[in-house]
Amino acid sequence: MKDIFITPFVDMFAAPDFLLQVLWEGLVSGILYALIALGFVLIFRSSRIFNFAQGIMVVFAALTLVGFHAMGVPAWTSVALTLGVMLALAVSIERVVLRPLVGQPDIILFMATIGITLFLIGFGEIIFGGENKVMITEELGIPTDSWVLEPWGGLLILEQKDVTAVIAAAMLVVGLLAFLNYTRMGRAIRALGDDSQAALSVGISLQTIWVLVWFIAGIIALVTGIAWGARAGVSFALEVIAYKALPVLMLGGLESITGAIIGGLMIGMLEKLFEIYWGQPLLGGNTETWFAFMLALVVLLFRPQGLFGEKIIERV
Amino acid sequence: MLYRTAGQFKTSYKADQALFPIRQDAVLLAIILTFAWVIFPMTASEFAFQTLLIPILIYSLAAMGLNILTGYAGQLSLGTAAFMGVGAYACYKLIEVMDPILAILLSGVFSAGIGVIFGIPSLRIKGFYLAIATLAAQFFLVWLFEKWAWLYNYNASGAIQVPNLQTFGVYVTGPQASSVTQYYVILGIVTLMTVLCINLTRGTLGRTWKATRDMDIAAELIGINLMRSKLTAFAISSYLVGVAGALFVFMWRGAAEPNLFDIPLSFDILFIAIIGGLGSILGNYLGAILIVGLPVVLNTVPEALGLEIKSATVEHYNIMIVGALIVFFLIIEPHGLARLWALIREKLIIWPFPH
Incomplete structure (x- = not known):
């Protein structure tokens, strides 16, 4: 009992700097979980689809980015190209998979996204290969040093790429909330989530909105992919964070x-x-x-x- | 033409509710059973046993367990593989004290118990929330298989090895057992379970499940105890899945590591149940034939065409094609292959008239 209820807390107070380090590490991975969850929520709200493919989209976006750069494309141009690929992916998923399945039970759509996941795993492995790749962190201008702080005479290391990830995630979320609340398109997405019949009857296009939310999920996937790839490299193992x-x-x-x-x-x-x-x-x-x-x-x-x-x- | 029903009159309620209201169904089943019990065992090669017949039967049984829960009682579960693992590890401990076949049948009881525990959240949460809750079982149990050394008798590899064991003087498990013997043991168990399942789903319990699935509040109002209905579904489903897990390791794989029961296996079983058809017993077999058979076919195609492709690449193409086919089948028939067969049968009965 002592080991469960007393020792851990004694340890925490004995080394507060280590506790802070643990919390910081947790916060950084928490941000990434939150980003992936955000992709799920967006798609679920607007279409009731439980999108299992969000995790593989993260991997796919990161691999595409690294792949473009390996072909000699400058870093930020690769980002733009990757966004183009994610848009194409969103359009084709909507066309090929979702449109024929409109109105089916939730579980069928859920299974379809698992089908998409498998397809993307196979497709990605064939095109990019299965080995672990290095994210192009420096080329994108992300600082890779770390700040060493000394709270209470201890040691706390903040990696600058993690700080960048936290800031980028926060900006993404603020931007997304602004988009959803203050633009016509964003409001259309929310309308579709609230009542799809009413939204359709005032002339909101289901197809356009679905492509849009899948594309936004793709952008979120790319940001997540860059942030996580900078920490752990890019490979299909990333999928498990989904x-x-x-x-x-x-x-x-x-x-x-x-x-x-x-x-x-x-x-x-x-x-x-x-x-x-x-x-x-x-x-x-x-x-x-x-x-x-x-x-x-x-x-x-x-x-x-x-x-x-x-x-x-x-x-x- | 083949399915002409003229002359088959039903003069009592009993006849109307019979298992085979149309005689041709019974004949068809008899033919299939003859193939399964007599012709396949006599003609199949070792390769056919190990890559097709045995895995198809085992996967069908696991999918049948999942189908009871998801298709009949409406509770989506993503933790099937973990319950298979419980069955396999329970069996590993049980064979030390009893006959292997008895151990396999009894191992399901343990997974049923664990299944009920993880089924308790279903009383409060539904749909996708419940599906994620069953993932808790998936990840926790696989972690437990790895960390709890007692389960694999403290051996250094952390894996379980199936020993050579006899029933009535015949080797049934381990490397010395012949494929034919194992096939008959599996076929016997799977046939028995199928008959049980068909009757369960036709009876009171099955109707209770279907009522729960279709509209739980209405079911509660007509006096169905939802807790009992959901938990029996979890128990019986996990029992079948656990037996399938024990067969999976002891009659087919021969050895198991904890990560064998990871989430891809759960998804395989879910594919079988959904592509086969939720709420159907026949569908599990059709789905298993497709999901187990497809990679075998895909593996032989490049060779037949004389193409030289690395096996890793073939593996990736397989994943891709299976993914695409899942989407394809969902689009052409969301209710699964069993529904496709039902439509064909319907058409055959009224043939040559279109309606």
């Missing part, structure tokens, strides 16, 4: 943008804390694979709509 976004969605609610962000940060930090102070000493480590899910499960038992989800009202 699973991390799922408990974030459970915790934050499938429809809430704020929920996705706060849920992501919470899960990022809590799972790091649990892993360092409880998981490694007591359970043999690697608890990060399931902790977030268990946390979300327990929360949902008491708040079935998630922390920020809309209250589900049952009708008979």
Whole structure:
């Protein structure tokens, strides 16, 4: 009992600088979980599609970027080209997969996105190869040094690329919220999410909006891909972080943008804390694979709509 | 023409509710069973047993378990592979004390227990939230298989190896067992489970599940205990999945590491259930034939055409083509292959008239 309830907290107070370092690491991965969850939420809100392909889109965007640069295209031109590829992807997914399946049950659309995931995995492996690649961090002008702080006489290392990722993510979220709240297109997306029949009857085009949300999800995927790729390299293993976004969605609610962000940060930090102070000493480590899910499960038992989800009202 | 129903009169309710209201269905099933029980075992090669017949049966059984939960009771689950793992590890511990076939049948009980525990959230959450909740089982259990050394008897590799074991003097598991014996054991178990499932889904329990799936509030109002309905679905589904998991390792793979039960296996089973057709028993077989058979066919195509492609590339093409085919089948028939067969049968019955 002492190991569970006392020792970890004693450790935290004994080395507050290490605690801060752990929280910072958690915050950075939390930001990335939040970004992936954001891609899910956007698509789910506007089309009720549970888009399982968001994770592979992150990998695909990052690989395309690195691939273009390897062909000798300048870094920022590659970014533009990659955005073009993501747009083409959004258009073709809407045309080929989603349009014929409009109005099918949720589970069928969900399966279709798993089909897309498999297709993109195979396609990406054939084109780019399966080996781990280095993200073009410096070429994009992202600083790679680190700041060393000394709070309470301890040591805290902040990698500048992580700081850049946090700032970029924050800007992306602010930009997205502004887009959704203050532009015609953004309002159309929200209208479709609120009531698709009413939205269609005032002349909002379902096809255009779907392409648009998938494209925005593609942009988010690219940002996530750059940020995560700068930390861990670009490979298909990245796809597993998509699973991390799922408990974030459970915790934050499938429809809430704020929920996705706060849920992501919470899960990022809590799972790091649990892993360092409880998981490694007591359970043999690697608890990060399931902790977030268990946390979300327990929360949902008491708040079935998630922390920020809309209250589900049952009708008979 | 083949399905002409003229002359088959039903004069009692019993006849109307029979398992095979049309005689031709029974004949067709008899033909299929003859093939499965007599002709395939006599003619199949070792390759056919190991790459087609045995895996198709095992995957069908796992998909049938999932179909009970997702197709009949309407609770989407993404943690199937983990429950297969529970069955396999339970079986590994059970064979130390009992006959291997008995151990396989009993191992499902353990996964049923775990399934009920992870089914409890279904009482409060629905749809995709529940699907994500079942992923908790997926990730937690696979982690447990890796960390809990007692499960694999503290061996250094962390994997379980299937020993040579006998039932009535015949080797049924391990490298010494012959494929034909294993095939018959699996076929026996799968046939038994299929008959059980068909009758379960036709009976009171099955109707309770379907009511829960179609509209849970209405089901509650007519006096169905939702908790009992959902938890029995989780229990029976996990039992079948657990037995399939035990067969998967002990009758086919011969060894297992924890990551064998990772999420891709769960998705394979889900594909089978959905492409085959949710809420259908036949669909599981059709889906399994497609999902298991497709890579085998795709692997032989480049050779037949005389192309030289590296096996890794073939693997990637396989993934890509399977992905595309899933989308393709969902578009042409979202209700699955079983529905496709039902439509064909309908057409055959009224042939040559179009309506």
